[in-house]
Amino acid sequence: MTILVIAEHNNATLNRATLNTVTAAQKIGGDLHVLVAGHNAQAAASAAAKIAGVAKVLLADAPHLAEGIAENVEATVLGIAENYTHVLAPATAYGKNVLPRIGAKLDVAQISDIIAVDAADTFQRPIYAGNAIATVQSHDPIKVVTVRSTAFEAAASEGGNAAIEAITPGPATDRANFVSREIAKLERPELTTASVVVSGGRGLGNKENFESVLTPLADALNAAVGASRAAVDAGFASNIYQVGQTGKIVAPRLYIAVGISGAIQHLAGMKDSHVIVAINKDAEAPIFSVADYGLVGDLFELVPELAKALH
Structure with missing residues (x-):
């Protein structure tokens, strides 16, 4: 059993939600690989390699992956998905954009926003605005899962020494182009990680x-x-x-x-x-x-x- 975590990053540093997703992956068990899809993203890959419990980091580096356009990331993941039993990503705007495309192309049911891992094929997720918890079992050959970061502790960002392997990026899409990004600069702690x-x-x-x-x-x-x-x-x-x-x-x-x-x-x-x-x-x-x-x-x-x- 081998698990792939799709890292969310800015080509230099990892989003903290990636560390929470790694913890969820570790609870499933098996070898854990992390995909860093970006451009000039060696620093992000090096950070992923240091995460405790990560066995391998896959680095797909190409200009069309620089901005994390979902269609481009999807194509890269689909090129390697058959090697994995599980594909995980944070239940952030990024993960919610990428994972459903992958699930659809693999013809499997996505399991969204999990808050607990009961077994390799069984997960808990909130439904009805959190008023009930559903236990979901999947018999799909590849489980496509998004992880609620607040439900899992962050994995240790130091202590690992995973190998970094360069892989061939998927083709660039001609259906979507990056136009611009406006980043809000906050002087306060970030909302989802603040204590x-x-x-x-x-x-x-x-x-x-x-x-x-x-x-x-x-x-x-x-x-x-x-x-x-x-x-x-x-x-x-x-x-x-x-x-x-x-x-x-x-x-x-x-x-x-x-x-x-x-x-x-x-x-x-x-x-x-x-x-x-x-x-x-x-x-x-x-x-x-x-x-x-x-x-x-x-x-x-x-x-x-x-x-x-x-x-």
């Missing part, structure tokens, strides 16, 4: 309140800032901050929900947090059903007092 997240909802009223109320608290805790879908739709924050089923899945050590009622789709994105604190004036708000600690009251009074106490 503390402070999120705001529609209860903050407007964009100015969202920033003025949450910023001091986030500064005091060195926290990432998140937002509910309602807050994003109302224009209080960019969609890069959205937490929920249609946003980012987070599981920090501390999650503080400010003015968030607790819609099902939002709870699906954060209810696995270790400690949840909810601040809301409505004592019947659904957010309190998952909160470890709740403050019922005016957030415009409570949050500044909390931030002041922490400074």
Whole structure:
């Protein structure tokens, strides 16, 4: 049994979600290979070779792989897929773009967003916005799986010494071209990897309140800032901050929900947090059903007092 993990990277460094995916692969068992498909990506391949438990790194290096266009990565993976029993990728925007194409071309059913490995052919995944857990068994010859990174610890990024093998990249697609990429530069910790997240909802009223109320608290805790879908739709924050089923899945050590009622789709994105604190004036708000600690009251009074106490 040999497993392939498709690495997410920027040609220089690995996305942390790759390390979580490696941990999931290790729970399946067998030899573990990592594919780095990119351009001038030797640094990313070297980083992958150092991951504990990785037996081999496959480096596909070509200009048409530089930007991670899904059709090009797909062609490279299909060229080697028959050598593997499992193909895994993080359940990020990148993985969700690449893996379904591979599953379709291999004519196998993708198993999405797994949170546990029961056996080499059996996995657990959330359904109904996380309100139920499905146990899925696959008899496909090649299992195509995306991994929820928050459900698995990151593999050690040091300690491995895998061989790096250059492979022939797949052909370039003529159906998609890279045009441009806008990368948001955040001064705070990245939302999906932060140990503390402070999120705001529609209860903050407007964009100015969202920033003025949450910023001091986030500064005091060195926290990432998140937002509910309602807050994003109302224009209080960019969609890069959205937490929920249609946003980012987070599981920090501390999650503080400010003015968030607790819609099902939002709870699906954060209810696995270790400690949840909810601040809301409505004592019947659904957010309190998952909160470890709740403050019922005016957030415009409570949050500044909390931030002041922490400074």
